[in-house]
Amino acid sequence: MEGVIMATSRAFDAWVTCPSPNPKARLRLFCFPYAGGSASLFRTWADDVPPEVEVCPVQLPGRESRFREPCFTRLMPLVHTLGEVLWPYLTLPFAFFGHSMGALISFELTRYLRQRGRTLPQHLLLSAHRAPQLPDRQPPIHHLPDALFLEELRQLNGIPGEVLDNVELMELMLPLLRGDFAVAETYVYREDSPLPCPITAFGGLEDEEVNEEEVGAWHEQTTSTFTRHMMPGDHFFLVKHRLALMPLIAQELTQILARTTG
Secondary structure, eight states, X not given: OOOOOOOOHHHHHHHBOOSSOOTTXXXXXXXXXXXXXXXXXXXTGGGTSOTTEEXXXXXXXXXXXXXXXXXXXXXXXXXXXXXXXXXXGOOSOEEEEEETHHHHHHHXXXXXXXXXXXXXXXXXXXXXXXXXXXXXXXXXOTTSOHHHHHHHHHHHTOSOHHHHTOHHHHHXXXXXXXXXXXXXXXXXXXXXXXXXXXXXXXXXXXXXXXXXXXXXXXXXXXXXXXXXXXXXXXXXXXXXXXXXXXXXHHHHHHHHHXXXXX
């Protein structure tokens, strides 16, 4: 059974890769990837955010430096583990960014922190995921036979065709991809009061998985301010339209810094 890892500095080093440590930081941005994604998605983000921000990409088990570790297959055990691992390091004001599965992690992790009376993020930046109270319009795929699962992945247009066609590589990646999709697809939303954190939600104008209305419905999850940005591109605008996305994220972080001054 997936349990909670006790927080230690060694555990934190495994979970968070900080490519550009910033001793002068006034704000930490913890970044959570989409299904099958990894911390390397965010390795250059420090170049595009305000200099007072320390970018802290989260490395989930089962990928890159943690390839040999079993990945999680359910959201709440992952969230509980993250809550304990990250808690001692939430010593600066912080924000969460999450894309697709990462948005769901960010949201439930914030609710976990609130439930335990802990410090909450200054802001949630949630990307390419419908508001959690809405039903999933897409049928689950994590349980499909390999051939059908790979075909569904191809339709999502997030993994290059040459990778999907590499049989040996996909044999290595399939457990991770199935696990991540299971994390998102088995999630069951629980009714609770809205969060006090401001939320900014991003969506792709050509995203067939998440439409503009579903992105906008995140406003129900906050009692504070809500902003929606619709980006060019499909579900993976995070990668394909990064140059359009990063100025908006930098703008939001600048506003957070202004609120937390003094």
